[in-house]
Amino acid sequence: MEHPIFEKMARFPMAQKLFEQTFKNASRVFFDNCNVVTLQEGTKFVTAEENIDTIWILLLGQVKVIEEYITGEEYIFTRFDALEVFGEIEGIAGVEKFRASLITETDCVFVTVPLLIYLHLLKKNNEILYERTHCILKYVLEEGKNNRKYLKMSAVDRVKLYLIQHYDSENADGRSIFKITRQQIANETRYSVKTINRVIKKLRDHGLLEISGQKLLMTESQYICLLKSLEENLGYSNFSKL
Numbered sequence: 001m002e003h004p005i006f007e008k009m010a011r012f013p014m015a016q017k018l019f020e021q022t023f024k025n026a027s028r029v030f031f032d033n034c035n036v037v038t039l040q041e042g043t044k045f046v047t048a049e050e051n052i053d054t055i056w057i058l059l060l061g062q063v064k065v066i067e068e069y070i071t072g073e074e075y076i077f078t079r080f081d082a083l084e085v086f087g088e089i090e091g092i093a094g095v096e097k098f099r100a101s102l103i104t105e106t107d108c109v110f111v112t113v114p115l116l117i118y119l120h121l122l123k124k125n126n127e128i129l130y131e132r133t134h135c136i137l138k139y140v141l142e143e144g145k146n147n148r149k150y151l152k153m154s155a156v157d158r159v160k161l162y163l164i165q166h167y168d169s170e171n172a173d174g175r176s177i178f179k180i181t182r183q184q185i186a187n188e189t190r191y192s193v194k195t196i197n198r199v200i201k202k203l204r205d206h207g208l209l210e211i212s213g214q215k216l217l218m219t220e221s222q223y224i225c226l227l228k229s230l231e232e233n234l235g236y237s238n239f240s241k242l
Contacts, residue, residue, distance in 0.1 A: 003028070003031045005031050005034045005035075005036065005111070006019075006020070008036045009036055009059075009109075009111075012059070012060055012109050014059075014060060015059035015060040015082070015109045016059075018059050018060075018082060018083050019057070019059055019111060022057075022083060022128075022131070023121075023128065025125060025127055025128060026121055026125065026128065027121065027124070027125070029117065029120075030113065030117060030118075030120075030121045033113050033114055033117045034111050034112070034113045035111065035112050035113075036109070036110070036111055037056075037109075037110045037111070037112050038107070038108070038109050038110075039104045039107070039108050039110065040104065040107055041104055041105065041106050041107050041108075042103065042104060043103065043104045043108075044101055044102070044103045045102055045103070045104065045110075046086065046087075046098050046101060046102035047098070047101050048067070048068060048097075048098060048099065048100050048101045049097050049098065050097060050098050051096060051097055052087045052090050052091060052095070052096060052097060052098055052115055053114065053115055054087065054112050054113070054114060054115060055085060055086065055087045055088060055091065055112065055113050055114070055115055055118040056085070056086040056087060056102070056110050056112055057083070057084075057085050057086075057110055057111040057112070057113070058080060058081075058082045058083065058084040058085075058086065058108060058109075058110055059082050059083060059109045059110060059111060060082050060108060060109035061081075061082065061104060061105070061106040061107055061108030061109060062079055062080065062081050062104075062105040062106045062108070063079065063080045063084065063086070063102055063103065063104055063105060063108065064078070064079045064080075064102075064103050064104075064105045065078050065079070065080070065100050065101070065102060066100060066101045066102075066103060067100050067101075068101055079105060085132070086098075086102055087115060087118075088118070088132065088136070089136060091115050091118065091119055092119070092122070092136075155189070155191050155195050155199055156199050156202065156203075157230060158189045158191070159185065159189060159191075159196065159199045159200070159203070160203070160208075160226050160229065160230055161230060162185060162188060162189055163178070163203075163209070163216070163218060163226060164223065164226055164227060164230070166178055166180065167218055167223045175217065175218070175219050175220065176217070176218045176223075177215055177216070177217050178215065178216040178217070178218070180216070181214070182196050182197060182200070200216070207222070207225075208222050208225055208226055208229075209222060210222075
């Protein structure tokens with residue numbers, strides 16, 4: 001596919017391939033209005049209540065979605081990997097502002113395009129509209145099902161799940177040192193710090209976790225034990241989706 005936008009993506013072959021697969025039938029006008037944007041880990045690129053003028057297409061990396069409260073507390077309620085289109089659902093629904101803040105969890109590669117150009121593409125290209133609608137509806141249905149499962153989980157199981165997901169993303173050589181605070185775990189699981197401390201002590205006493213000062217450590221064998229205990233308690237094994 002020939003267009004300068006693809007030349008700009010040559011440094012990121014995986015991102016380039018994903019973009020081509022998703023928008024291979026897009027118009028030249030669409031490609032003319034696209035820009036490649038690279039952001040470092042920890043960059044806030046969207047703030048809650050900000051007007052949606054630009055669509056952000058995540059092609060490489062991971063983004064976390066954060067709700068921020070007037071108390072200064074933050075709640076990370078989900079994370080997204082590529083491919084994800086931020087602002088798409090709101091744009092289609094006619095919502096003018098982003099509902100939450102978006103921060104890069106890793107170094108990321110995006111393609112940005114003006115909202116009106118993106119919506120024009122969906123109106124004119126039935127194939128891309130169908131594919132994007134399919135992705136959106138699949139996500140909404142999965143999210144509803146997973147939310148129901150999550151609400152039924154006990155505090156212990158929620159913390160187990162949280163640690164399993166962090167181990168999956170951070171482990172090196174079969175061992176993970178979690179760079180997270182008790183307050184962060186509390187914010188993301190929606191339990192008090194007191195409850196988190198109680199659960200972590202319980203996991204340590206059962207040999208499922210190690211504590212070294214303020215750090216939490218987990219070995220591969222402990223990770224496997226956590227997985228098995230959740231599978232037994234919940235009868236469910238696809239924890240990466242919760």
